[in-house]
Amino acid sequence: MSVVVISSDSFCRGDEIAARVAEDLGYDALGPEIEAAASADFGVPLEKLRQALGSSLAFSIRPSRARKRRVTYFQASLISALSRGDVLYHGEIGHMFVAGVSHVLKVKVTADPQDRVARRMELEKLPEARARDLLLKEGGRRQKWFIDVLGVDGTDASAFDLVINLTQIGVDSACKTIGQTARDVQFRPVTYSIRTIRDHELACRIRARLIKDYPDVEVTARGGEVSIRSRPLAKDKRKRASSVRNLVLGMEGVTYVLFE
Amino acid sequence: MADEKKPKGDKKSKFDDWMVRISFAEAGESDLGFDATGVELKTKLALDKVMVMKSERVEEGNEQVEGGAAKAAGSPAEDRVGQKLRIMILDDEPIVGKRLAPTLTKSGFEVEVFLNPKEALERMDEAEFDIVVTDFRMDELDGIEVLEQILSKCQHTRVILITGYATVEVAREALMKGAFDFIAKPFKPRDLKAVINKAALSLGHTGKLD
Numbered sequence: 001m002s003v004v005v006i007s008s009d010s011f012c013r014g015d016e017i018a019a020r021v022a023e024d025l026g027y028d029a030l031g032p033e034i035e036a037a038a039s040a041d042f043g044v045p046l047e048k049l050r051q052a053l054g055s056s057l058a059f060s061i062r063p064s065r066a067r068k069r070r071v072t073y074f075q076a077s078l079i080s081a082l083s084r085g086d087v088l089y090h091g092e093i094g095h096m097f098v099a100g101v102s103h104v105l106k107v108k109v110t111a112d113p114q115d116r117v118a119r120r121m122e123l124e125k126l127p128e129a130r131a132r133d134l135l136l137k138e139g140g141r142r143q144k145w146f147i148d149v150l151g152v153d154g155t156d157a158s159a160f161d162l163v164i165n166l167t168q169i170g171v172d173s174a175c176k177t178i179g180q181t182a183r184d185v186q187f188r189p190v191t192y193s194i195r196t197i198r199d200h201e202l203a204c205r206i207r208a209r210l211i212k213d214y215p216d217v218e219v220t221a222r223g224g225e226v227s228i229r230s231r232p233l234a235k236d237k238r239k240r241a242s243s244v245r246n247l248v249l250g251m252e253g254v255t256y257v258l259f260e
Numbered sequence: 261m262a263d264e265k266k267p268k269g270d271k272k273s274k275f276d277d278w279m280v281r282i283s284f285a286e287a288g289e290s291d292l293g294f295d296a297t298g299v300e301l302k303t304k305l306a307l308d309k310v311m312v313m314k315s316e317r318v319e320e321g322n323e324q325v326e327g328g329a330a331k332a333a334g335s336p337a338e339d340r341v342g343q344k345l346r347i348m349i350l351d352d353e354p355i356v357g358k359r360l361a362p363t364l365t366k367s368g369f370e371v372e373v374f375l376n377p378k379e380a381l382e383r384m385d386e387a388e389f390d391i392v393v394t395d396f397r398m399d400e401l402d403g404i405e406v407l408e409q410i411l412s413k414c415q416h417t418r419v420i421l422i423t424g425y426a427t428v429e430v431a432r433e434a435l436m437k438g439a440f441d442f443i444a445k446p447f448k449p450r451d452l453k454a455v456i457n458k459a460a461l462s463l464g465h466t467g468k469l470d
Contacts, residue, residue, distance in 0.1 A: 186432035
């Protein structure tokens with residue numbers, strides 16, 4: 001009944017581990033499907049979405065409203081999928097969006113640099129220096145992405161419940177450890193955690209709906225009661241505030257809207 | 261062109277087992293009580309279903325072994341088949357017991373309210389409670405200590421922690437120490453009632469709950 005979110009460094013066999021753990025637990029395994037769902041749900045070309053998320057080679061470093069918007073779309077699709085439960089998500093950034101939910105097990109999988117270099121050399125037929133250089137550059141860009149977009153240190157181990165170094169532990173033991181931990185009683189959903197993720201899902205869904213017109217919009221939800229905050233609006237947009245309120249009131253799960 | 265479309269509707273959550281669904285299905289209910297007939301109806305239907313399941317289990321057991329025991333035999337609820345389920349509410353804020361007790365009593369539970377954790381634990385020495393609803397943050401003993409002491413006295417008792425200071429860490433600690441559920445304040449009485457019903461079912465309770 002819990003949710004598992006695995007974040008792996010590149011060339012750490014994260015895909016393989018995620019698939020095996022999901023099979024062991026009987027959970028749906030999700031990864032790039034979330035990006036595809038966000039692309040379809042919000043009408044954003046997949047490649048542009050992947051650039052905004054840093055999943056693409058054409059990494060978007062320059063801050064922009066479009067990037068913020070696309071990250072919001074991804075977040076809404078991710079939380080929607082995770083709120084259904086019995087799900088394992090594997091991706092680089094997912095753990096940052098579920099920090100306050102007690103039944104989500106957040107796992108980091110990494111490996112010693114030499115192992116990652118060796119794996120990249122093998123998979124991409126690259127010389128060692130090139131493989132090492134690419135890993136370093138991509139790692140640096142990902143760190144910058146975390147700071148620029150989410151304002152956090154993406155390498156902070158305290159963001160995870162479990163950190164596994166595959167060089168020391170091995171894939172079989174890693175899968176076993178993650179599966180056992182996910183079954184631990186403290187990751188059982190409780191009323192508090194279910195409500196937290198549902199409130200989060202509703203807030204993300206509304207924010208994604210409004211962010212194009214209100215780029216600075218902040219949304220919180222609590223049991224269907226929604227609070228929407230935005231910076232002072234221009235006159236024309238102020239006029240539209242009441243229509244926005246009605247729009248949000250018409251969304252599933254919303255019982256009350258406070259528009260500030 | 262617009263960069264967005266209307267999001268797709270939510271798919272049904274796998275968390276929505278039929279009891280939890282009672283907690284969240286009704287929108288717009290007042291905090292003041294259990295007036296919503298939909299909730300009452302769903303609760304009753306759910307309990308009817310469990311009573312049927314329970315009677316089937318007992319019949320199966322009787323077929324296999326004469327005088328066979330049901331799954332939750334030995335629990336306080338099982339020992340008092342047909343009696344009301346006994347609930348203790350422990351919160352140092354009087355308003356909590358004051359509001360919950362009438363609602364739960366009306367729903368068919370036998371309710372005792374305590375403001376002081378030590379007095380509550382002394383009462384646990386005298387009488388068995390099927391379900392304890394306790395605040396987490398209290399002056400003399402915190403909810404985790406109360407939880408531990410209750411379970412050391414009666415391992416069948418279902419302990420539900422409620423708190424206005426909910427965190428991931430506290431929720432996980434409560435579960436590790438044996439809590440049945442963990443609820444953040446503020447909550448609606450119907451939310452707590454749904455959890456209490458779930459706890460009652462987990463005890464194999466066969467009594468009538470309205």
